[in-house]
Amino acid sequence: MSTKENALSIFALGGLNEIGKNMYAIEYSNDIVMIDCGNKFPDESLLGIDLIIPDIAYLVENKDKVRALIVTHGHEDHIGGIPFFLKKLNVPVYATRFTLGLIEMKLKEHKILRESELVEIHSNSNLKIGGMDISFFKVTHSIPDCLGIVFQTPAGNIVHTGDFKFDLTPENNEERSDIHKMAEIGKEGVLLLLSESTNAERPGFTPSEQMVGEHVEAAFMKAKRKVILSTFASNISRVQQVVNAAQKTNRKLALLGRSMVNVVGVAMELGFLTVPDGMLIDPHEINEMEPGKVAILCTGSQGEPMAALARLSTGNFRGVDILPGDTVIFAAGPIPGNERNVTKIVDNLFVLGANVIYGPGSTSGMHVSGHGYQEDLKLMLTLMKPKYFIPIHGEFRMLHHHRLLAESVGVEQGNTFIINNGDVVDIEHTIARQTRKISVGNTYIDGGDVGNVGEFILRDRKQLSEDGMIMIVLTISKAEGKLISEPDTISRGFLDKDFSELRREVNRLTTETVNELRDENRNQWNVMKKQIKKSIRQYIYTHTKKKPMIVPILIEI
Amino acid sequence: MSTKENALSIFALGGLNEIGKNMYAIEYSNDIVMIDCGNKFPDESLLGIDLIIPDIAYLVENKDKVRALIVTHGHEDHIGGIPFFLKKLNVPVYATRFTLGLIEMKLKEHKILRESELVEIHSNSNLKIGGMDISFFKVTHSIPDCLGIVFQTPAGNIVHTGDFKFDLTPENNEERSDIHKMAEIGKEGVLLLLSESTNAERPGFTPSEQMVGEHVEAAFMKAKRKVILSTFASNISRVQQVVNAAQKTNRKLALLGRSMVNVVGVAMELGFLTVPDGMLIDPHEINEMEPGKVAILCTGSQGEPMAALARLSTGNFRGVDILPGDTVIFAAGPIPGNERNVTKIVDNLFVLGANVIYGPGSTSGMHVSGHGYQEDLKLMLTLMKPKYFIPIHGEFRMLHHHRLLAESVGVEQGNTFIINNGDVVDIEHTIARQTRKISVGNTYIDGGDVGNVGEFILRDRKQLSEDGMIMIVLTISKAEGKLISEPDTISRGFLDKDFSELRREVNRLTTETVNELRDENRNQWNVMKKQIKKSIRQYIYTHTKKKPMIVPILIEI
Known part of the structure; x- marks a missing residue:
């Protein structure tokens, strides 16, 4: 990243154009402070994947700069990636009492509680990390003890809202948003606001x-x-x-x-x-x-x-x-x-x-969202009156609507940045620009282990899941290059009826291919496998409209 | 089924406790008339399945009784199974002009249009099939030319609503429900009503x-x-x-x-x-x-x-x-x-x-449902004032709410039958009872072909989709019962990192198992395969928390 003194940069490793795995970064001079480290649950297309966490390769490369992880609240999409993060980057974790309680449970499960450095903060704490003075404000959400964060830097103040709504009659008055403190922060001047966008599509105020x-x-x-x-x-x-x-x-x-x-x-x-x-x-x-x-x-x-x-x-x-x-x-x-x-x-x-x-949303009266609706979001924007705005925590249409809300309450057109994970907003002399990006992606957790599964494996799983697999076992004489016995065909997850006729034909095609290649003196294994796959794939598709994975297994004796 | 003269029975082969593949049957004396034959799209759990259609085994067994298929309207969940049905039971198909137009397209695709008997009807048609006089009434829905059906039998009148809503200002006045005719039908007396339940959970009237x-x-x-x-x-x-x-x-x-x-x-x-x-x-x-x-x-x-x-x-x-x-x-x-x-x-x-x-339901103003809300359903029940009621076309909670609606407008408690596909409601001397059932299920279409995929195959696909597969190829000497070379391990859709160590251990375990069994003189193939699977499955699970399919392939030379 930039090594300039007083340079201020903001980027996300997760949470933009998606719901889940929130992780944001504020970099000032040569210090990076991370905000949240969540997970995300895979959709059906990610076969067999248990969890998705942010790809922190960039942080590992710049590990000397990473000073701290501050956690706004204890939901999984904000804390679920922490154990995996701390295993690679053992920096202090700052969070409130309740949030720390949940993080501790997680670290215990991963057996890394003892070596982790957890620091309890509250809404009146003040931290100094590198050149940044960091303070907090209370916000209401659907879990106790939530914070918004203020980063005071000589280059200007950055505010991150955390997840929030305004509820003037919460169940617990301790959880009420500190509107007075927010007003003060706004009055002091906010150069850039990062605010969550989950319900930016929904008109009105969140019900209480x-x-x-x-x-x-x-x-x-x-x-x-x-x-x-x-x-x-x-x-x-x-x-x-x-x-x-x-x-x-x-x-x-x-x-x-x-x-x-x-x-x-x-x-x-x-x-x-x-x-x-x-x-x-x-x-x-x-x-x-x-x-x-x-x-x-x-x-x-x-x-x-x-x-x-x-x-x-x-x-x-x-x-x-x-x-x-x-x-x-x-x-x-x-x-x-x-x-x-x-x-x-x-x-x-x-x-x-x-x-x-039961019923969708709040129609049954038994649920209200923890995320502010449009009027809540406008109130936050009005209190903070930022010069620049980055809508975070949402899919594109939510970020888009959040921009419209910001402009409706006075953020200048062109001063909102709808960015992707990895896009960097740089601020120099109080001018913000987005021109560069760092490489980010998803890290998949499969079977308790990190990063064992790539696109390649997922593609195989998809094919297997829809059409199954056919294995053809060939025993070939080393000396003569010809089949010692009939090929043996085994299928899994393919079709069950009338397979005997298909099998006969598959065996016939295989034998034919082996003999042809032998006659042409092209009986290298790879050529042979490729040819067998091709002829069987064609035959199977014509007769069943299915595309099972074809795996020829050649044994040379 | 019953062979009694004048016995009247009602059952469904699809459409109850599900949305999709509607198919209902009215049987009087020895004549069965089918209503609709739809398809249903599979959810993610049915890996690789293209389509689900009703299981018509019962009809095929009783093919001499099946007289006709009447189609209420042209939506896929009412016509999508017709080509597959006609291939097994070539009975005449009765439908309105527009519905027939859509059915014809389907039959053309399946190349069975010429041999099919399609009969055009309209809302004033009268049919006599076996001992049943069949007439129709116009209903409004989200496709043109929709019908409800009246079956007049000496044992009493049965009404099937088709899919409907009431819209007093439809786009096309030709599509308006014939409320006057419905009122007459109700006045004449309805012994049993089958009415659709899609929106039974939604209060009010469907918007126009x-x-x-x-x-x-x-x-x-x-x-x-x-x-x-x-x-x-x-x-x-x-x-x-x-x-x-x-x-x-x-x-x-x-x-x-x-x-x-x-x-x-x-x-x-x-x-x-x-x-x-x-x-x-x-x-x-x-x-x-x-x-x-x-x-x-x-x-x-x-x-x-x-x-x-x-x-x-x-x-x-x-x-x-x-x-x-x-x-x-x-x-x-x-x-x-x-x-x-x-x-x-x-x-x-x-x-x-x-x-x-965009927006859910009718919130954007760009969509209204084609299915009647609670007040529409109550209006239908009020017009028909049936003695008995079977809510159809819906999942259980919809059928349940529809029953409550029926009771609220005067259907006696105990006179509503919430039944499953296959449950038969028998009417004798105007008393309805549900005591018996016929065997029904789902028929899966996979790769253009019918019924090639059973639960077994789907289970395999599920395992393959989540954890992939490991094949271990063993070449064993027939004479000595021992391995001729190192086992060969191939994986697909499993993990990609650090597989070499796993592979070594898998090979070691396999060799160990083969040798042990040989020493114990238990080297039958099945025992060997079972043992290999067991030891490898345990090892893999302990080390990766994954459960790939293990396929040992033994080749005896």
């Missing part, structure tokens, strides 16, 4: 969490039998609302699902969640209790097939049954792409006779 | 097509450059609205995408669509024209990766470019499951600088 609390309570009141509520474990405000509703209706509460148990544990331990003594019960106690006296809080609101709710919906959660008259509440909207998995579970729950409360 | 027409026109008026509108080719009302808007704004119109060209062709030929002379132009003429004087109507509103709109959005449609300032309209909501593909295209279009009008 209060609305959800009221609906949850009403549903608990109305329910005559068990209430089962599913939400994101990290949404501690929502969990608190459930605890409150359980208390008001005199119900005991059981937690189902590993992440629910873990995250609620952290939240209680750190004082972010208040649960009355004796309210929590073990899952195995549920069946012994009167159905009207018990509630269940569980994972699986996104339809994850192995999570608690999916197992409950098919009667596969040992010791806990959903029975006719039970109430099941989805207190989280489906993330795009998860709709079908969710509705499958809703169907199964109705089959069991449950009363199911 | 008129609303869309107004929005389309306004967008055409406002657009300064090219307008590109994508919708379902079969939605001829929508196409007519686009033609009208193009005429009003003095634009020529180009059609992109095979199904758009074909279906619009059929609609014009049969008089369902009126296009002014000289309005249609060839795609290659687009670039020669002033951008403000041209509009494009194309396929791909569901984000289909190979359709016209997807190709336009990535600059891969030869001869046609989307340029900054062009307007792109999605005049169809994304079907659940297609959201991500659609938003990917929206993103790409914004990148090209287009003004994109």
